Amino acid sequence: xxxxxxxxxxxxxxxxxxxxxxxxxxxxxxxxxxxxxxxxxxxxxxxxxxxxxxxxxxxxxxxxxxxxxxxxxxxxxxxxxxxxxxxxxxxxxxxxxxxxxxxxxxxxxxxxxxxxxxxxxxxxxxxxxxxxxxxxxxxxxxxxxxxxxxxxxxxxxxxxxxxxxxxxxxxxxxxxxxxxxxxxxxxxxxxxxxxxxxxxxxxxxxxxxxxxxxxxxxxxxxxxxxxxxxxxxxxxxxxxxxxxxxxxxxxxxxxxxxx
Numbered sequence: 095x096x097x098x099x100x101x102x103x104x105x106x107x108x109x110x111x112x113x114x115x116x117x118x119x120x121x122x123x124x125x126x127x128x129x130x131x132x133x134x135x136x137x138x139x140x141x142x143x144x145x146x147x148x149x150x151x152x153x154x155x156x157x158x159x160x161x162x163x164x165x166x167x168x169x170x171x172x173x174x175x176x177x178x179x180x181x182x183x184x185x186x187x188x189x190x191x192x193x194x195x196x197x198x199x200x201x202x203x204x205x206x207x208x209x210x211x212x213x214x215x216x217x218x219x220x221x222x223x224x225x226x227x228x229x230x231x232x233x234x235x236x237x238x239x240x241x242x243x244x245x246x247x248x249x250x251x252x253x254x255x256x257x258x259x260x261x262x263x264x265x266x267x268x269x270x271x272x273x274x275x276x277x278x279x280x281x282x283x284x285x286x287x288x289x290x291x292x293x294x295x296x297x298x299x300x301x302x303x304x305x306x307x308x309x310x311x312x313x314x315x316x317x318x319x320x321x322x323x324x325x326x327x328x329x330x331x332x333x334x335x336x337x338x339x340x341x342x343x344x345x346x347x348x349x350x351x352x353x
Contacts, residue, residue: 186220
């Protein structure tokens with residue numbers, strides 16, 4: 095087997111706050127099972143899908159994904175020179191995925207709702223389309239040599255703008271942040287910036303030891319980001335406009351007749 099893509103996870107933030115043992119079992123023990131099986135069967139490359147929730151986590155989901163990421167990064171050394179190459183792809187919210195606000199808002203609109211629930215009007219999130227996510231996985235498979243975290247340069251948006259793009263006539267009911275949620279998300283921390291290189295459409299967080307031998311360990315064509323660089327959904331220079339969101343929502347496949 096050439097490649098394994100590890101996409102299994104329990105991902106609903108609020109549910110995991112009340113089911114931490116299940117989160118650990120699936121997101122941490124499951125990751126260990128994958129990497130052990132990949133090493134045992136001689137797989138060439140393993141790509142693990144991660145999340146911005148794993149960056150400075152405040153919830154059980156993010157904490158378990160952070161541990162999972164550490165396991166996959168460490169597995170490269172654990173496997174030895176003849177073992178698989180383990181890479182991580184770090185996502186933001188996948189637009190239209192199960193459990194996200196987009197299908198919820200579309201469903202409420204289809205049901206004739208006059209109001210949409212908003213946790214906090216200040217909230218921002220990173221957004222990535224399914225196609226962008228697949229492209230990043232393929233890029234990591236093609237370019238990764240082991241231990242890297244791949245991040246796409248993806249846009250952000252305000253949750254209130256998502257609501258307006260889907261149901262412009264609805265009022266907004268502020269319901270408060272759910273357990274484990276942040277106002278804004280991070281895709282990169284200052285600590286990771288030390289070993290992060292910008293390749294234009296994506297960034298790569300290399301293992302720190304790669305800086306000791308950049309000629310062999312760091313792919314050419316990138317620019318090292320400043321040491322104080324932060325990539326958050328709040329400070330992201332690429333903020334989606336209302337028109338951008340309307341177009342992206344219109345391009346999503348319809349589910350159960352929702353429009």
